[in-house]
Amino acid sequence: MSAHIIQLLQKATQAIQANQLDSGRLLLQEALKLDSKQTEVLRHLGIIAAIEAHWEGALRFFDLAIQSDPNNFLAFSNRGNILKVLMRFDEALQSYEAALLLNPSDVSALCNAAAIFNLRHEYGLSLACSERASSISPETLMAWEEIGKTYWLAKHYEKAIIAFDRVIALDPNNLNAWLSKGNIYSEDKQFDLAQTAFQRAYEIAPQLDYLFGTKLQNALQMCDWSNLQDQTQQLISGIQEGRKVALPYNVFTLLDDPLLIKKAISIYANGIEGGIKREIISSYPNHQKIRLGYFSADFHDHPTAHLMAELFESHDREKFELIAFVIGRNQPDDMRARLVKAFDQFIDVEHKTDQEIAALARELQIDIAIDLKGFTQEGRTPIFMYGAAPIQVSYLAFPGTMGTSCFDYIVADPILIPKDAQNGMVEKIIYLPDSYQVNDRNRKVSLNTKLKEDYGLPSSAFVFCCFNNNFKILPATFAGWMRILKAIEGSVLWLFQDNTWAVESLKQEAANHGVDPSRLVFAERMPLSEHLARQRQADLFLDTFPYNAHTTTSDALWAGLPVLTLMGISFASRVAARLLNAIGLPELITNTQEEYEALAIALASNPEKLAALKQKLASNRLTTPLFDTPQFTKDLERAYVQMYERYQADQPPEHLFVE
DSSP states (O other): HHHHHHHHHHHHHHHHHHTTTHHHHHHHHHHHHHHHOOOHHHHHHHHHHHTTTOEEEEHHHHHHHHHOTTOOOOHHHHHHHHHHHTTTTHHHHHHEEEEEEHHHHHHHHHHHHHHHHHTTOOHHHHHHHHHHHHHHHOOOOOHHHHHHHHHHHHTTTHHHHHHHHHHHHOOOHHHHHHHHHHHHHHHHHHHHHHHHHHHHHOOOOSSSHHHHHHHHHHHHHHOOTTTHHHHHHHHHHHTTTTOOOOHHHHHHHHHOOHHHHHHHHHHHHHHHHHTTTOOOOOOOOOSEEEEEEESOOOOSSHHHHHHHHHHHHHTTTTTTEEEEEEEOOOOOOOSHHHHHOSSSSHHHHHHHHSHHHHHHHHTTTTTTTEEEEEESTTTTTHHHOOOOOEEEEEEESSOOOOSTTTTEEEEEEESSSSSGGGGSSSSSSEEOOOOOOOOOOOOOOOOOOOOOGGGGGTSSSEEEOOOOOOOGHHHHHHHHHOOOOOOHHOOEEEEEOOOHHHHHHHHHHHTTOOOOOEEEEEEOOHHHHHHHHHHHGOSEEEEOOOOOOOOHHHHHHTTTOOOOEEESSGGGGGGGHHHHHHHHOOEEESSSSHHHHHHHHHHOOOHHHHHHHHHHHHHTTTTTGOOOOHHHHHHHHHHHHHHHHHHTTTTOOOOOEEE
16 A cells, blocks of 8 residues: 555545545545555445445445455454344344454454344343453443343343443443443332433433433332422423323323324334335235234233133134244243144244344235234334234234334224224224123132231221232322222222332322321232232222223133223223223223212222122123123134235225124
8 A cells, every 4th residue: 555545544534533524535535546446445435435324335345345355354344334234134244253253353343243143132142242342352332231231131130230330330421321221120120220220311311212201100110209290291292292202101101192192102103113114015825724923922921811812722723824923032831831732833033133023924924913012011013114914913912002004903992992082093993892802711710718817908998909000000090099098987908019119109198198008008919810819808999090900900800809990081091991891890980080989989888789799790700791702702803804805805904893
C-alpha cells in the first residue's frame, strides 16, 4: 500500500469517526482509483454503506474485500454483522467462524455470534462465545451483556444479575443493564429491587419507549398506588399523543376505554412489527383435513392448558389435523404428557427464530395458525407478523385486540365484544354463540377435609375472597371492598398473596380506611386441585375492575363459588360477565360500583338468598354452556370451517357468527 493511499485511508477513517460520511467516501473512492483491490479501502466503503443502512451495498464491499485478501478477519466479521442485521443467521455464523479461524481473539465476532445463539435460544453455544470473549477482553461490555441476557433467558436470575452488575461497574449509566436488571427482578418477583432498577433507568432515559408503563406496572404488582391518579393521566396523555408509553397490560389494568386501549396496543404492535412483512401465501391445496397450528409456551401445568386440554382432545380428527408449536422451554409434567397425546404433531420450536418458525409452519402448510399467547410473557408475535399461515387467529390468552393486521380473526362472543364495540378491534371477530372461553371439565377438585381454620380463616366469619393477581386491585375497587367489610360485621377478605410488598401495602390501605388489617387474610400458591378445593371455604368472590377475573372466574365457578362482578365496556372488563351469563347467573353482574357494593352486602346479609344462588350454580354447572366442552369444540370447529371456506373461495376475512 502506497504512502498516499495510507494517508487517504487515515483521513477517511477520521471522517467516518466524525460522521462525515460523504467526505470519507470521496477519500476512499480516490484511493480506490489508485488501487482497486486495496482491502482496507473496500472494507471501509462497506462500513460507510452499513452506517447508512445500505445493507446489500455493504455486503458487496465486504465480499470484494475478502476476495482481495481472504485472510482479513475484520472483513469476515463485518460481513457477519450485515448478515446478522438481515437475519441470515446461518450465513452470519459462517462469516464469524471464518473470522475466528483467522483470529481466535476476535471479540466482536464472538459477541455477535453469541447474540445470534441467544436469538435462537441456544444458550449453551451463546455462553461459550460470550464467556470466551469476556476472558479475552474482560472490559468488553457486549460480552457481559450477552452473558447476562443468556442467563436471563435461561431463568438463571442470580447469574444474570451478576453479569449486568459487571456491565454497570464498567459503565454506571448503561441503560440496557439497568433495564435488564429491572426486568429480571420483576420476573423473579423481587419487585422492590426491580423498582429501584427501573427508576435508575428512568433517570437516565425518561423518554425511553414503554419505560414509564413498565415502571408503573411494577409498582402495581406491589399495590403501590403512590401518585397513581397522576400517573394514569400521564399514561392516557401519552397514548393520545401516539407515544410509546404504555405496555398492553397497563391499559387492561387501568383503562376501560376500548378505543384508547386499541390505540395503545397498536402503538406497541407497530413498534414490534417495524419492517417485518407478512409472507403472502397465495394458495394451499384443499387439504383432506384442515391443518390447525396451535402456538403456545404454555403446553404444561399452566392456566391456559388447564382451560384448553379437553378442547385439544375433543377435536374431530376426521376433519382436523392438530399441530402444536411449542415456543416455551420444555417443562415435563403430567399436563404436558397429556397434551402430547392430544396432537398429531408436537413440535418443539423453542430454539428456532420467529422467522424460522413461521417458515416451518408454511412448509407444513398450516391452514389456520392460532396464537395462544398474544402480548404475554414468552409470547412471540413476530411469528405471525412474518406469516405462519394464510389464516391467523388470536385466542384466549390476550384479552383484547392484538393491534396488528397480521391477525385476521379474534375469538369472542356477543357479550365480550358487542357489535357497537367492533371498532375497538383490528381483527375480524368470530362470534361464538355462548362463551368464548373453553374449559376443561377434567380439572380435579381435591377431596381434602380441611376447614376454614386450616387456611387461617375465622370459623364463623363470612368470607369474601378475590384470588386475582394483586396488580389488578386498584384503589377504587379496594375502597369498595373496605366499605363492604364495614357493612358486614366480622367478615373477612381472603386475597391471593403474590408478594410481601403487596400484602403490606394492602394492610396499610385497610388501616387507612378504618378497617382492622387482620380482617385481610392472604392465601399462597398451591397446586390447582388444592386451590380449587380451598375456594369451598369462601362465601362470595368479589371481582376486580376494570381488569376482571378471567380463568380465575371459571375456577371459582367450577369449585362452586359465586362470583360478583362489575361489567365495563372493554374486553378485559366483560369476561366475568360473559362467564356468568354462560352458566346462567346473570344476577351476579352489576353495572355500577354502587350496585356492586349493594349486592355484595345484600348477599352477605341474606344467607337464604346466597344459598339459593349456590344451589343454582351447582345445578347449572354441567347443564349450561360454560363447561360444555364438547359443544364448545363443535362451535369453534364450525368457525374454523367458515374461515377456511372463505379463504378457499378467495374471500377476505369478515365478522363470522356461529349459530
